Amino acid sequence: MAAEAKEVTGRPASAGRPVRRRGPAPVGHARERTDRRLGYLLVAPVLVLLLAVTAYPLVFNLWNSFHNDNLTFANAPHNFVGLQNYRTALTTAGWVASLERTLIFTAVTIVFDVVVGLALALMLHRNFRGRGLLRAAVLIPWAVPTVVSAMLWKTMFDPRTGFVDYFLGAFHPAWSSLTWLNASVARSWVAIFVADSWKNIPFVAIILLAGLQVIPKDVYEAAKIDGASWWQSFRRVTLPMLRPALSVALIFRTLQALLVFDVVYVMTGGGPGTSTQVLAYLNFKYFIINTDFGVGGAMSIMLIVLALIVSAIYVRTFRPQASG
Amino acid sequence: MSSVTATATSVPRTVSRRRWDTGKVIRETLFYLAVVVVVLVALFPFYWILRTSLLSNYQVSQGVGGANGVIPSHLSFSAWENVFTQDGFLTPLRNSLIVALACTAVTVVVASIAGYALARLKIRGVAAILGFILLAGFFPVLAMIGPLFLLMRHLDLLDNIYPLIIIYTVYTLPISTWLLKNFFEQIPAELEDAALTDGATRLQVLRKVVIPVAVPGVFTAAILSFILAWNDFTFAVSFLTSLNKFTAPLAITTYGESQFQVFYNLIDAAVVIISIPIALIVLFAQRRIVSGLTAGSFR
Numbered sequence: 001m002a003a004e005a006k007e008v009t010g011r012p013a014s015a016g017r018p019v020r021r022r023g024p025a026p027v028g029h030a031r032e033r034t035d036r037r038l039g040y041l042l043v044a045p046v047l048v049l050l051l052a053v054t055a056y057p058l059v060f061n062l063w064n065s066f067h068n069d070n071l072t073f074a075n076a077p078h079n080f081v082g083l084q085n086y087r088t089a090l091t092t093a094g095w096v097a098s099l100e101r102t103l104i105f106t107a108v109t110i111v112f113d114v115v116v117g118l119a120l121a122l123m124l125h126r127n128f129r130g131r132g133l134l135r136a137a138v139l140i141p142w143a144v145p146t147v148v149s150a151m152l153w154k155t156m157f158d159p160r161t162g163f164v165d166y167f168l169g170a171f172h173p174a175w176s177s178l179t180w181l182n183a184s185v186a187r188s189w190v191a192i193f194v195a196d197s198w199k200n201i202p203f204v205a206i207i208l209l210a211g212l213q214v215i216p217k218d219v220y221e222a223a224k225i226d227g228a229s230w231w232q233s234f235r236r237v238t239l240p241m242l243r244p245a246l247s248v249a250l251i252f253r254t255l256q257a258l259l260v261f262d263v264v265y266v267m268t269g270g271g272p273g274t275s276t277q278v279l280a281y282l283n284f285k286y287f288i289i290n291t292d293f294g295v296g297g298a299m300s301i302m303l304i305v306l307a308l309i310v311s312a313i314y315v316r317t318f319r320p321q322a323s324g
Numbered sequence: 325m326s327s328v329t330a331t332a333t334s335v336p337r338t339v340s341r342r343r344w345d346t347g348k349v350i351r352e353t354l355f356y357l358a359v360v361v362v363v364l365v366a367l368f369p370f371y372w373i374l375r376t377s378l379l380s381n382y383q384v385s386q387g388v389g390g391a392n393g394v395i396p397s398h399l400s401f402s403a404w405e406n407v408f409t410q411d412g413f414l415t416p417l418r419n420s421l422i423v424a425l426a427c428t429a430v431t432v433v434v435a436s437i438a439g440y441a442l443a444r445l446k447i448r449g450v451a452a453i454l455g456f457i458l459l460a461g462f463f464p465v466l467a468m469i470g471p472l473f474l475l476m477r478h479l480d481l482l483d484n485i486y487p488l489i490i491i492y493t494v495y496t497l498p499i500s501t502w503l504l505k506n507f508f509e510q511i512p513a514e515l516e517d518a519a520l521t522d523g524a525t526r527l528q529v530l531r532k533v534v535i536p537v538a539v540p541g542v543f544t545a546a547i548l549s550f551i552l553a554w555n556d557f558t559f560a561v562s563f564l565t566s567l568n569k570f571t572a573p574l575a576i577t578t579y580g581e582s583q584f585q586v587f588y589n590l591i592d593a594a595v596v597i598i599s600i601p602i603a604l605i606v607l608f609a610q611r612r613i614v615s616g617l618t619a620g621s622f623r
Contacts, residue, residue: 031520032446038526039445043453046438046501050460053468053494060471123358132610134359137366139610143602145555147573151595152369155376159387161588163372166388198365203617210618259464262557266577280466287470288562300467311462
C-alpha cells in the first residue's frame with residue numbers, strides 16, 4: 001500500500017544524512033541537536049493551538065461538571081455539587097433517550113453509507129468515459145457546507161417548494177402534500193437521514209476508492225486465472241484487501257454520526273417534541289440556550305468519553321508506525 | 325461487472341469488434357444507467373434550488389406544479405437582485421470569506437512548519453505528537469462550545485468573527501499537518517542534504533529548497549482547509565448573535581424568512597451563492613482534493 005512506498009523513500013533519507021559534511025555546518029550529533037531544537041520550535045504552534053481548543057475545554061468541562069455554573073442564575077455561587085450534574089443529565093435532562101436515538105441513527109447511517117459508498121467506489125474505480133463527471137458530481141455534495149445540504153433537503157421535503165412531494169404525488173396521489181419535517185417522527189428522521197447520507201456517502205466512496213486503487217492488479221489476474229467469478233474475487237480479494245480503507249471510512253463516519261448536529265439543528269430543531277434531539281443537539285441546548293454549563297459540562301464529558309472509546313479503537317487498529 | 329478488471333487492463337475494442345456479447349451489452353447498459361442515477365441524485369437538488377431561486381415571489385407562493393413544474397414557464401431575477409442589493413447576505417458572505425481565508429493562511433503556515441519538523445528533524449515523541457493531533461481532529465466539537473463560550477464571554481469576544489479564525493484551526497490543522505508531514509516525507513532528502521553540506525542553515529533550506537518543492541502539497545492543504553473553515557456552522561451558531569456578524573452558512577438558516585412568508589426563492593439564491601465557490605474549487609481541484617483526503621486519513 002501507499003504507506004510502504006513512502007517507507008522506502010523515507011528510509012534512505014534519514015539514513016544517509018549525517019555522514020559526510022564539512023565546513024561551517026554543525027556535524028553529526030551537533031547537527032542533530034540543533035535540528036531537534038528547531039524541530040520543537042516548529043511543532044510548538046500546532047500543539048499550542050490544538051491544546052487551546054481541545055485540552056482547555058476538556059479540563060474546564062471536567063471542572064464545570066462538578067460545579068454549579070448557570071448563567072441564568074449568575075449570582076449563585078459556583079459550589080461544588082459532586083455528581084449532581086451527571087445525575088441531572090442522566091435523569092431529567094433526557095441524555096439517555098438522546099443516546100439511544102443517536103446510536104440507532106449512527107448504526108443505520110454507517111451501514112447504509114458504507115454499502116452505498118462501496119458501490120460508488122467500485123463505479124469510480126472503473127475506467128470509463130465520463131468518469132471525471134461522475135467524480136465531480138460525487139464530490140460536490142461532500143464539499144458544500146452541511147448547512148447547505150440541510151437547507152437544500154429541507155426545501156426539497158417542503159410540500160410547497162420541494163420536488164419530493166411533487167414526484168411522490170405523481171406516483172401516488174394519497175402520498176402528496178405530506179409534511180415531512182416536524183410533523184411525523186418517522187418522516188422527520190427520513191429527511192434527516194437523506195440529507196446526512198447525501199452529503200456523507202461521497203466521503204466514504206472517496207476513501208474506499210483510494211483503498212481499491214492500492215490493490216495490486218496481479219492479484220485479480222491470479223484470481224481470474226484460477227477461474228474465480230466476479231463475486232468470488234470480490235469476496236476473497238477485494239473485501240479483505242479493502243479492510244484498512246473500510247475501517248478508516250467506518251470510524252470517520254461513526255464519529256461524525258455520533259456527533260451529528262448541523263442537519264438536526266437546521267431541519268427539525270430536535271422536533272417534533274424532542275424526538276430528533278440527538279446528543280450533540282441536547283448538549284448545545286444546555287450550553288447555549290439554557291446556559292447551564294454544569295449539566296452541559298457533564299454531557300460534554302460523557303460525549304468525549306464516547307468519542308474517545310471509538311477513536312481508541314481507531315488508533316489501535318491504525319497506529320502510525322512510520323517514524324518514531 | 326465481471327469484466328471490470330479485464331477491460332481495464334486488456335484492449336477492449338478488438339474484443340467487442342470480434343463478436344456481439346449480449347451479456348456484456350446488458351451489463352454496460354446497467355452500468356451507465358447506474359452512473360446516470362448517481363449523477364442525477366447528486367446534482368438534481370442543485371438544479372432544483374437554482375430553479376426555485378429564479379422564481380418570483382408570486383410563483384413561490386403558488387407552490388409546485390402546473391406552470392411552476394420541473395421547468396417553470398417564467399423566470400424572474402427578483403430574488404437574485406434582492407440578494408445583491410440588500411445587505412442581509414452580502415455582509416455574512418464577506419465575513420465568511422475573511423474568516424475562511426485567514427484560517428487557511430494560519431493553517432498553511434503552522435501545518436507546513438510542523439509537518440516539516442515531524443517528517444525530517446528527528447524530534448523525540450513524533451508518534452505521540454501525531455497521535456495527539458489525530459485525536460484532536462476527533463475531539464467532539466460540541467464539547468468545546470461551553471468552555472469557549474465562557475472564555476469568550478469573559479474576554480468580551482462573543483459576537484465577533486475574529487476568534488473563529490483560531491477556533492476553526494481545530495477543523496483544519498489535524499488533516500493539514502498529517503497531509504504535509506506525509507508530503508515532506510516523500511520529497512527526496514538529497515536536495516536538502518546538498519544545501520546543508522554547502523553550509524546553509526535548516527531555516528534557509530526550508531525556505532529556499534523545501535517550500536518551493538512542497539507547493540503542491542501546501543496547495544492541497546490550503547484547499548481542504550478553506551472548504552472545512554467555510555463549512556462550519558456549530559461555532560458560528562453558538563457564538564454569533566447579530567445579523568451583521570453572521571457567517572454565510574449561519575445566515576442562510578434565517579435568511580428569507582419574514583413574519584408572513586418564507587421566501588424560498590431568496591433562500592435558494594443564497595444557497596446557490598454559498599455553494600458556488602465550493603463547486604468551483606471541486607471542479608478545478610478534484611484530483612488534489614481526493615489525494616489530500618486520502619493521504620490525510622490513511623496510515
